[in-house]
Amino acid sequence: MERIRFLLSRDDWYHQRGYWVVAKALSEAGVEVILGGIQTPREIVQTALHEDVDVIGYRLMDASPQVVIGILFQEMRQAGLEGVPVVVGGIIPEKDETLIREMGVKDVFRPFDPLDSIKERVLAVARAARA
Amino acid sequence: MVFKPEVIEQLERARSRYEEEVERILSGLPGPRTGHVTFSGKPVKPLYTPADIGDLDFFKDLSFPGSYPFTRGAFPAGYLTRGLHIRQVTGYGTAEETNARWKFLLSKGANALSVVPDDGSGCRADSDDDRVRGLVGAGGVALDTLYDYETLFEGIDMTRYPVHMITLSAYALACYLVLAQDRGIDLKALRGSMSNGIRPHPECLDILEFCAKEAPLFNAGYLDMRNVREGGCTAAQEIAFGVACAMAGTDALIERGLGVDDFLHRITWFVNAGPELFEEVAKFRAMRKVWARVFGERYGARDPGSLMCRMHCQIYAPTLTMQQPFNNLVRGAIYALGAVMGGVQSLHVNSFDEALALPTEFSASLSVRTQQIIDLETGITRVIDPLGGSYYVEWLTRELEVEAISIIDRIQEMGGAFKAWNWMCSEIRDAAIRNQSEFDSGRRKLVGVNVLVEENDIQTRALRVLQKHADFEALYEYSPELADKQVARLSKVRSERDPDRVEVARRHLIEAMKAGRNMIPPLVEAVRHGLTRGEFARVKAEVYDEPGGGPYVCDPPAVLA
Numbered sequence: 001m002e003r004i005r006f007l008l009s010r011d012d013w014y015h016q017r018g019y020w021v022v023a024k025a026l027s028e029a030g031v032e033v034i035l036g037g038i039q040t041p042r043e044i045v046q047t048a049l050h051e052d053v054d055v056i057g058y059r060l061m062d063a064s065p066q067v068v069i070g071i072l073f074q075e076m077r078q079a080g081l082e083g084v085p086v087v088v089g090g091i092i093p094e095k096d097e098t099l100i101r102e103m104g105v106k107d108v109f110r111p112f113d114p115l116d117s118i119k120e121r122v123l124a125v126a127r128a129a130r131a
Numbered sequence: 132m133v134f135k136p137e138v139i140e141q142l143e144r145a146r147s148r149y150e151e152e153v154e155r156i157l158s159g160l161p162g163p164r165t166g167h168v169t170f171s172g173k174p175v176k177p178l179y180t181p182a183d184i185g186d187l188d189f190f191k192d193l194s195f196p197g198s199y200p201f202t203r204g205a206f207p208a209g210y211l212t213r214g215l216h217i218r219q220v221t222g223y224g225t226a227e228e229t230n231a232r233w234k235f236l237l238s239k240g241a242n243a244l245s246v247v248p249d250d251g252s253g254c255r256a257d258s259d260d261d262r263v264r265g266l267v268g269a270g271g272v273a274l275d276t277l278y279d280y281e282t283l284f285e286g287i288d289m290t291r292y293p294v295h296m297i298t299l300s301a302y303a304l305a306c307y308l309v310l311a312q313d314r315g316i317d318l319k320a321l322r323g324s325m326s327n328g329i330r331p332h333p334e335c336l337d338i339l340e341f342c343a344k345e346a347p348l349f350n351a352g353y354l355d356m357r358n359v360r361e362g363g364c365t366a367a368q369e370i371a372f373g374v375a376c377a378m379a380g381t382d383a384l385i386e387r388g389l390g391v392d393d394f395l396h397r398i399t400w401f402v403n404a405g406p407e408l409f410e411e412v413a414k415f416r417a418m419r420k421v422w423a424r425v426f427g428e429r430y431g432a433r434d435p436g437s438l439m440c441r442m443h444c445q446i447y448a449p450t451l452t453m454q455q456p457f458n459n460l461v462r463g464a465i466y467a468l469g470a471v472m473g474g475v476q477s478l479h480v481n482s483f484d485e486a487l488a489l490p491t492e493f494s495a496s497l498s499v500r501t502q503q504i505i506d507l508e509t510g511i512t513r514v515i516d517p518l519g520g521s522y523y524v525e526w527l528t529r530e531l532e533v534e535a536i537s538i539i540d541r542i543q544e545m546g547g548a549f550k551a552w553n554w555m556c557s558e559i560r561d562a563a564i565r566n567q568s569e570f571d572s573g574r575r576k577l578v579g580v581n582v583l584v585e586e587n588d589i590q591t592r593a594l595r596v597l598q599k600h601a602d603f604e605a606l607y608e609y610s611p612e613l614a615d616k617q618v619a620r621l622s623k624v625r626s627e628r629d630p631d632r633v634e635v636a637r638r639h640l641i642e643a644m645k646a647g648r649n650m651i652p653p654l655v656e657a658v659r660h661g662l663t664r665g666e667f668a669r670v671k672a673e674v675y676d677e678p679g680g681g682p683y684v685c686d687p688p689a690v691l692a
Binding site: 024025062063064067111 | 361
C-alpha cells in the first residue's frame with residue numbers, strides 16, 4: 001500500500017505539544033505527515049488539495065469545534081473534497097463531539113489516548129477511505 | 132562552607148553502612164523500589180545528606196532572600212511584604228462577560244488580574260473577519276477596539292490591581308496606555324504587564340524600548356517559559372531557554388543604545404509548576420540564581436531590580452486529566468505548593484475542569500480558594516524559602532543550576548537564542564515525546580489514566596449531575612451567539628469613528644514603522660481614533676511582509692522530516 005498522506009493542522013499557537021507528539025508518532029509509523037501549522041478551515045482545504053492528502057487531522061484547542069468543523073466540511077464540499085476523511089483531536093467538549101461526529105468526523109482523539117491507539121485508528125480511517 | 136570537612140568525611144563512612152542496610156532491606160522485597168527518575172529526567176537517590184552539598188557556600192550560593200544571588204528569594208521579606216498575587220487567567224465572550232468575571236474573582240479575594248484575548252491563533256483579524264469564525268470569544272475574550280478595552284476595564288482600578296495582558300501585541304499596550312491617560316494616570320507611575328515574549332521582532336523591541344523610556348514601571352518584557360515547559364521541555368531547559376532569550380533581547384536593546392539596567396528589571400518570567408514538587412521548588416531557586424549570575428557576571432547589571440528574577444506561575448496542565456476530574460483539585464493544590472515554596476510572586480491555579488472546557492465561576496473560585504488555603508491556613512507563606520537547607524532541595528538546586536548554565540553556554544556557542552530558535556524547538560519536541568511515551572508505557576503514573584482507572588468514574592458522573600441539576604453553570608459551554616454580540620460591538624465602533632482621521636493616523640503609523648521609528652506613539656494615536664486590531668495586523672503585514680495578515684510565529688506547511 002502506498003504511504004498514507006496525513007495533513008495535521010491546528011487552531012492556536014500557544015499549545016503545540018499534542019500536535020508535535022502525534023505528528024512524530026504517525027511519522028514513525030510510516031505515515032507521511034504534512035504539517036499545516038496554524039490554519040483556518042479554508043487554508044486546510046487549500047493545503048489538502050495541493051498536497052493530495054488521504055486524511056485531514058485538525059487539532060482544536062481554542063476554537064469552537066461545532067463552528068469550525070461545520071465550516072471545514074462546507075469548504076471541503078465546495079472544493080470537491082467530500083471523500084477525504086477528517087479526524088479531530090484536542091479539548092473537545094462532549095456535546096461538540098456528538099455534533100461533529102454527526103457532521104461526519106471519523107474519529108476524535110483526546111489527551112492521553114495512547115499514541116499506539118491513535119496510530120491504529122488513523123491508519124484504519126485511511127484504509128477505510130481508500131477501500 | 133556549610134559543613135566542616137571532617138563532618139563530611141565521617142558522614143561518607145556512615146552513609147555507605149546505611150546504604151548497605153537499605154539495599155539489604157529492599158533486596159528481600161519484590162519489584163524495583165529505588166531508581167526514581169524525576170519528571171525532568173534526573174535520577175535521584177532515596178536519601179540525601181550534607182555530603183551531597185558539602186561544597187555549598189552559604190554566602191556565595193544561597194545568601195539571604197533579596198540578596199545576590201537571590202537563590203532564596205527575590206525580596207528580603209518574601210510574602211511578608213506583599214502577599215501572593217492570586218491571579219487567574221480570564222477571558223471569554225466579549226469584554227462585558229470578561230469584566231464581569233474579573234469582578235467576580237475580585238469578590239472572592241483574587242488580588243491581581245489577567246486577561247487572555249481570543250487571538251491565540253496568532254491571527255489578529257477582527258471579529259467580523261471570515262478567517263476567525265469559531266474563534267471569536269472562544270479561547271479568550273474578543274478585543275477588537277479601544278471600546279472593548281474600555282468595557283473590559285470598566286470599574287477596575289488600574290492603580291490598585293496589577294493587570295497582566297496575555298498578548299504579544301503592541302495593540303493591547305496602546306489601548307492600555309490610552310485608558311491610563313484618560314484616567315489621569317501618569318505613565319511614569321503606570322503598572323501592569325504583558326506577555327511580550329522576547330523575540331527578534333521590531334514590535335517586541337519597540338514595546339521594550341518605549342516602556343523603558345516612558346512607562347518605566349510597566350513590566351514590558353516577558354519570558355514565557357510556562358508554555359514552553361508544557362510543550363515538553365525539562366526544568367533545566369525552562370531556566371536556560373528563558374535566560375538565553377533574555378540575553379538575546381538584551382543584546383538587541385544594547386544595540387539600540389539602552390543600558391542593561393534601563394530595562395532588565397522590567398523583564399518578568401512566566402513559569403510552570405508541575406507534579407515533581409521538590410524539583411519545582413529547586414527550579415525556582417536555581418532560576419533566580421542563574422538569572423542573577425548571568426546578568427551580574429556577564430552583562431554587568433548592577434541595579435538589584437535587574438538581578439532579581441520575578442515570576443508569575445501557572446501550574447502544569449498536561450497532567451490534569453479529563454478522567455476523574457475532581458482529582459485535579461488535589462493536583463492543583465500540590466503543584467501550587469511547589470510554586471509558593473519556591474517563592475513565586477504571582478500564581479494561577481488551573482481549574483479542575485481544565486481538560487474539559489474553559490473555567491466557570493464555580494471552578495475558578497475553587498482555584499482562588501486553593502491559594503487562599505495555602506496562604507491563610509498552612510503557615511507556608513510566613514517563613515521565607517522554607518525548604519532552604521533541605522539536603523535534597525539544595526542538591527537539586529545545584530544540579531539544575533549547573534545543567535541550565537551548560538545549556539545556556541551551548542546556545543551562546545550557536546550564536547544566541549535567536550539563532551538557536553530551531554534547535555530549542557526540536558529539543559522541546561523531543562522531550563515531549565519522551566515524556567508522553569513514559570505515560571503510554573506506564574513508567575510514569577497518572578491516576579485515572581494509566582493507573583487506578585475507573586470505568587464510568589464517579590467524579591465524572593458527579594459533574595454530569597451538577598451540569599443537569601445545579602442552579603449555576605457547572606461546566607462551561609461556548610455559545611456562538613457571543614460572536615454575534617461582538618460583531619455588533621465592532622460595527623458600532625466602525626460606524627461611529629471618523630474614517631478620515633483613522634486613515635491619517637494609519638498612514639502616520641506606517642511611515643514611522645517603515646522609517647524604523649518606534650511604533651508605539653503613532654499606534655496610541657491611531658487606537659484613539661478607532662483603528663482596530665485587524666487593521667493594525669494588516670499594517671504589520673504590509674510593513675514587515677508577514678504572511679496571512681499578521682501571525683509572527685507560523686509554521687508554514689511542510690512535510691515532517
